[in-house]
Amino acid sequence: MDALITPFRDALVTLDRNGAERIFQQALASQSPLAAVEQLVVPALELIGQDWHEGNIALSQVYMSGRACVELVERVLPPGDPARKNPLPSAIVVLNDNHMLGKRIVYSVMRASGHPLLDYGRLDVERLVERALADKIRVLLISVLILPSALKIKEVCARLKASGADVRVLVGGAPFLFDDQLWQEVGADAVGYSAAEAVAIVDRWMDEMQ
Ligand code: B12
Missing domain, CATH: 3.40.50.280 (Cobalamin-binding domain)
Incomplete structure (x- = not known):
């Protein structure tokens, strides 16, 4: 999974949505959706935050990367489980x-x-x-x-x-x-x-x- 993080980050900051989608699907082929999100999307966005912090990319690229990730992640997030174990508000x-x-x-x-x-x-x-x-x-x-x-x-x-x-x-x-x-x-x-x-x-x- 680690090998996919940098290419995924690169696809996001260059606004290559198809590329990002392809890499995300590659991660999903071997991982659960949550693992793909936490081990690919989160670290790639952390790298992007670092890049912005160091002045290597513009805030607009951070913004577009965030939006692209929201779209990818929304599609694979799990629905609610009817078997409730939490009675406390x-x-x-x-x-x-x-x-x-x-x-x-x-x-x-x-x-x-x-x-x-x-x-x-x-x-x-x-x-x-x-x-x-x-x-x-x-x-x-x-x-x-x-x-x-x-x-x-x-x-x-x-x-x-x-x-x-x-x-x-x-x-x-x-x-x-x-x-x-x-x-x-x-x-x-x-x-x-x-x-x-x-x-x-x-x-x-x-x-x-x-
Ligand atoms: C995308 C992004 C944006 C997008 C947000 C788009 C959106 N609608 O969400 C935009 C472009 C709008 C943005 C704006 C700004 N950003 Co910004 N952004 C990011 C970036 C790159 C990724 C954030 C993200 O979505 N990560 C992916 C998600 C899934 O990860 P996560 O939020 O960490 O959540 C995970 C865990 O933390 C945890 N978790 C999260 N919440 C909770 C809650 C609970 C209860 C628990 C248990 C766990 C948990 O579980 C999640 C799943 O694993 C981060 C970099 C980073 N290191 O996080 C910077 C970052 C957060 N941004 C930063 C800054 C400074 C800004 C701006 C102030 C920049 C500016 N000068 O305008 C503005 C602030 C806007 C505002 N008022 O909020 C800094 C914050 C530094 C600091 N500590 O104060 C960061 C860290 C970048 C950096 N390295 O400097 N940003």
Whole structure:
């Protein structure tokens, strides 16, 4: 799979959609859809982020690459699993920023694994706290990809805690990959680095919280 990452990245940044599609299909021939997404799409987008950070490509190329990946990934994400194992109200949200693909993947994989959760889309702190309290959310998944959004999680956790809500917060996204202490600094209960980890952590919490 590793050998496919660079050609896939190259196809994305040169807007070669057919090439990207071909390589994605090649990955799907030997991997499950989730493994293809996490081992090919995610690392290729990380390389693209790095390229942009180093000034080698334009933001428009990052944008087009993100869009192409959304289209490829949407087609293979699993549907919800009717065998529910999660009776506690749960939700997922992107806090403030505009990076939606990670949340989309985690949402689908959670649902496919028997955790039906509300999709709050993208909210700011104020509206997230309001909604989580109104829905009596017990497990809240927050996805962020830029550091300023990650730092805002601190306010969400503090306000939920101050209201006396019995809620656990699981966070994920790029800033937590760059700094492995950050999740504790923002007051979250756990961090996950992939959709599969999100499922494992929430599975464990469900046993502990019943
Ligand atoms: C595509 C992209 C964009 C696209 C987003 C399109 C879209 N609609 O999603 C566009 C072009 C809009 C964009 C804009 C910007 N971006 Co950008 N972007 C990226 C890029 C290249 C890929 C992101 C992505 O989709 N990855 C694929 C997904 C599937 O991966 P993921 O989100 O990490 O999710 C996985 C895991 O993290 C985890 N996960 C995610 N969420 C959660 C939640 C939970 C609860 C759990 C358990 C797990 C989990 O599971 C997922 C599946 O494996 C990243 C590079 C990177 N290293 O991530 C930069 C990156 C995130 N962007 C960055 C920046 C700086 C920006 C801009 C500020 C640039 C600018 N100057 O305008 C703007 C900000 C816009 C905004 N306000 O949000 C920086 C952030 C640096 C930082 N830490 O602050 C990065 C890291 C690039 C870099 N190396 O500098 N970007």
